[in-house]
Amino acid sequence: MPNTVLILEDSKTQARIVGALFEKNGFKADFAHTRSEALHKLSSRGYALLVLDVFVGEENTLDYLEIYRRAASDAPIAIMTAGKRDMPLAGSQALNKARRSEVEFLLPKPFDLNDVHQICAEAERIRRRKGPVKRILVIDDDAHARIVYRSYLEEESFYVAESSSVEDALVRLEITRVDAILIDLIMPGIGGITGIKVIAATWPDVPLIAMTGYTQNPENLEKALSRGAVSALKKPFTQEVLLSEVKKALSADRIIEI
Incomplete structure (x- = not known):
């Protein structure tokens, strides 16, 4: 049937x-x-x-x-x-x-x-997941990075949705309910810095974790935190670091740090 x-x-x-x-x-x-x-x-x-x-x-x-x-x-x-x-x-x-x-x-x-x-x-x-799970949205224009982060998160039984840009995330039909968002700061289009405010307007109560590989510009991480990110990660980072930040973001007690 x-x-x-x-x-x-x-x-x-x-x-x-x-x-x-x-x-x-x-x-x-x-x-x-x-x-x-x-x-x-x-x-x-x-x-x-x-x-x-x-x-x-x-x-x-x-x-x-x-x-x-x-x-x-x-x-x-x-x-x-x-x-x-x-x-x-x-x-x-x-x-x-x-x-x-x-x-x-x-x-x-x-x-x-x-x-x-x-x-x-x-x-x-x-x-197929059979039961409620936490849903994580990963926004990054680097396809390889998305694959890596997805594998890290799915190993811990998170449900992962992916987008290559903020604009894409806003029109993707299957990306609606999310519990946390992982967003790269340097991307084509409006990018992550401006995108944080756009995302916050769409999902106002969803914690957002910023990340960037452009660490020669540390002010980007500071801007992300000032605009509402709950934490900011410097690429590359390990699975343990990512999972720790995601679980912290999903918890009631959030500590903002770089």
Whole structure:
């Protein structure tokens, strides 16, 4: 039997279009067109994924997110929004509210088959983890560095998402709920120094660890701390150092240091 996705969308036409995209990715689609209908279906069966339109009739779905979470049990949640996907730095209230509500995925409209494929793959990855884990976002334009940090963190059972830039992190559909962020300071685009403020506006309560290999400019590390990073690491660093800083950032008692 294929995994089943429950799609909450008040437009029956739009619901069928979205359902077809998931079915092409191996999911069976089920539909609800009101909150009460969705909650009734969630009470009667389990789903592998819950896809909710942010506006259903006159309701904002995010206002009822905790009710959906309880009803959906461990199923990840994707929110469909009309956010400004082509303007990530401008952002949108709906996108940021969805992120701050800690939904697993965003689907800014219009989305396509490849977008849905990303979410289906990540939903399956989450399902295989079998239980809640801390999610770490690594932002670094060095692909080799991302591989190394990912291996360090996954050995300790962290869930790791990757991005090559701040801009990429803001539009990646599968990067929504994170518990800590590891960010390089020198990158193409807006880079990490400016990016810290952008990231903090998107995930205001998520601890951020800065890192850089350009240690001839120590003021970069100081700037990162002054802009909100909880700690700053000089590359290269060992697995033990990284894990220590991540665990410290995730703890209640954070000590800021270089």
